[in-house]
Amino acid sequence: xxxxxxxxxxxxxxxxxxxxxxxxxxxxxxxxxxxxxxxxxxxxxxxxxxxxxxxxxxxxxxxxxxxxxxxxxx
Numbered sequence: 001x002x003x004x005x006x007x008x009x010x011x012x013x014x015x016x017x018x019x020x021x022x023x024x025x026x027x028x029x030x031x032x033x034x035x036x037x038x039x040x041x042x043x044x045x046x047x048x049x050x051x052x053x054x055x056x057x058x059x060x061x062x063x064x065x066x067x068x069x070x071x072x073x074x
Contacts, residue, residue, distance in 0.1 A: 008071050009023050012071055
């Protein structure tokens with residue numbers, strides 16, 4: 001996330017529950033991915049979990065950026 005996006009999130013998240021939830025989910029997925037990617041070896045189940053987390057994070061970020069675009073346009 002760039003600085004401008006972070007400022008928009010900080011400004012609008014308190015009154016926009018969906019934006020707040022999307023941002024919290026994004027941060028959670030990031031932390032989970034960091035934890036898994038620190039491991040020297042991943043089991044097949046962990047590799048699958050990494051793929052799912054990346055997919056969820058991307059889907060969430062797409063929605064998050066779309067919401068931020070609406071705020072930028074306003």
